[in-house]
Amino acid sequence: MEFQLTKLQKLIRKATRELTEKEFKPIAQEIDETGNFPKENVEKLKKYNLLGMNIPKEYGGAGADDLSYVIAVEEISRYCATTGVILSAHNSLACWPIYYYGNDYQKEKFLVPLAKGEKLGAFALTEPNAGSDAGNQSTTAIKDGNKWIINGTKIFITNGGAADIYIVFASTKKELGAKGISAFIIERNTPGFKIGKIENKMGIRGSATAELIFDNVIIPEENLLGKENKGFKIALKTLDGGRIGIAAQALGIAQGAFDETIKYIKQREQFGRPIAKFQSIQFTIAEMKTKLEAARTLVYNAALKKMNYHDYSLEAAMAKYYASDIAMEITRKAVQLHGGYGYTKEYDVERMMRDAKITEIYEGTTEIQKMVIAANILK
Ligand code: CAA
Ligand code: FAD
Numbered sequence: 542m543e544f545q546l547t548k549l550q551k552l553i554r555k556a557t558r559e560l561t562e563k564e565f566k567p568i569a570q571e572i573d574e575t576g577n578f579p580k581e582n583v584e585k586l587k588k589y590n591l592l593g594m595n596i597p598k599e600y601g602g603a604g605a606d607d608l609s610y611v612i613a614v615e616e617i618s619r620y621c622a623t624t625g626v627i628l629s630a631h632n633s634l635a636c637w638p639i640y641y642y643g644n645d646y647q648k649e650k651f652l653v654p655l656a657k658g659e660k661l662g663a664f665a666l667t668e669p670n671a672g673s674d675a676g677n678q679s680t681t682a683i684k685d686g687n688k689w690i691i692n693g694t695k696i697f698i699t700n701g702g703a704a705d706i707y708i709v710f711a712s713t714k715k716e717l718g719a720k721g722i723s724a725f726i727i728e729r730n731t732p733g734f735k736i737g738k739i740e741n742k743m744g745i746r747g748s749a750t751a752e753l754i755f756d757n758v759i760i761p762e763e764n765l766l767g768k769e770n771k772g773f774k775i776a777l778k779t780l781d782g783g784r785i786g787i788a789a790q791a792l793g794i795a796q797g798a799f800d801e802t803i804k805y806i807k808q809r810e811q812f813g814r815p816i817a818k819f820q821s822i823q824f825t826i827a828e829m830k831t832k833l834e835a836a837r838t839l840v841y842n843a844a845l846k847k848m849n850y851h852d853y854s855l856e857a858a859m860a861k862y863y864a865s866d867i868a869m870e871i872t873r874k875a876v877q878l879h880g881g882y883g884y885t886k887e888y889d890v891e892r893m894m895r896d897a898k899i900t901e902i903y904e905g906t907t908e909i910q911k912m913v914i915a916a917n918i919l920k
Pocket of ligand 2: 630665671672902903905
């Protein structure tokens with residue numbers, strides 16, 4: 542099925558597809574093997590105005606719409622899911638909350654360099670004891686005159702090892718629980734802020750997933766994002782958008798695995814004919830294609846809802862739940878249809894299957910998406 546894409550959306554599809562085929566696909570395996578953060582890819586994202594692409598031009602962005610952004614994440618994730626999530630975390634989780642909740646000073650100081658791609662962003666909510674239960678924050682921020690003092694540890698932060706600007710959540714009124722959380726903007730070079738362990742992961746191995754340590758980090762009061770004690774809502778609203786980005790990443794991974802499989806089954810011969818001639822294989826690709834298009838409909842629909850300023854929490858959760866589910870299923874089937882070769886690093890589908898798994902976990906696990914969907918239905 543074809544969504545009625547605008548001229549610009551089609552152009553962005555074409556440009557990001559070419560960029561991915563030419564620049565990202567050839568080094569995707571190397572990034573996977575070394576686990577190194579792909580600085581050269583981030584430079585390319587900057588050159589193509591993709592970092593901050595959906596932020597208005599007046600703040601340094603490219604002024605693209607949300608569907609264009611989703612298409613870019615999808616295309617890039619077809620062959621490099623590491624670069625896909627670097628882009629998604631930067632745009633959805635770092636640029637967007639400053640654009641939406643920031644004041645003029647914060648937009649000028651932090652959003653403009655992020656949206657121009659001069660600086661990289663990250664979003665730090667998760668802690669050792671606050672994963673799905675994100676409201677259970679242990680990191681604290683204490684007001685001291687016109688400053689805040691931050692103490693605590695965040696884990697699993699995408700771009701964490703490479704970012705310049707971090708959106709950090711901390712408890713500002715412990716006794717209020719999730720109603721006593723605030724959001725802060727913290728710069729990397731602030732004294733007391735250290736990057737801890739970089740995770741050695743199953744997939745998206747180059748995304749610099751880091752532990753962040755805050756040891757008496759002093760920041761000016763101007764770095765409070767939004768209102769004091771309203772940070773949990775900022776986190777959840779930001780994640781509504783972020784989940785559309787991850788759904789697009791899942792869709793892209795699934796599409797990449799599907800495309801590789803179609804090529805393979807046409808050329809691989811067994812029993813004297815291409816394996817594509819076997820009905821059981823034809824049925825499998827029919828199922829894959831149908832689920833891929835169903836996922837695309839959900840993902841694009843969520844992006845359109847966001848673009849038109851409707852509440853998109855339900856659509857984002859459904860898109861993320863379904864697209865990540867089928868990304869896992871399609872990549873698993875892609876490996877199966879490649880037989881033993883699919884289990885080796887000679888073929889991209891092995892990496893794609895490992896990359897797909899994270900889309901069921903981060904930005905809220907599948908179980909959390911179902912909770913959000915049910916809560917939206919029953920409210
Ligand atoms: N937008 C704004 N406000 C919202 C909201 C939304 N989407 N959803 C709920 N709220 C409000 C509620 O109305 C409520 O407000 P009141 O107290 O005024 O009534 C408040 O927020 C708290 O809501 P809940 O009571 O529903 O909160 P909860 O503690 O039960 O948690 C949850 C809800 C959905 C489970 C939430 O904790 C959650 O989403 N957990 C998953 C965490 C997550 O997704 N982490 C991702 C980290 S980032 C990441 O992973 C990035 C990456 O990989 C690249
Ligand atoms: P847990 O919350 O401990 O969940 C364990 C299991 O229990 C899951 O299956 C879960 O679904 C289930 N479960 C928990 N509660 C319930 C319930 N109420 N009902 C049913 N089942 C439940 N965080 C950030 O803040 N920023 C980032 O940039 C970021 N990037 C990440 C990148 C990677 C590679 C990874 C692995 C994680 C990242 N995260 C990030 C953290 C991620 O969002 C969390 O890992 C995720 O939300 C799950 O939390 P948890 O790992 O603590 O699992």
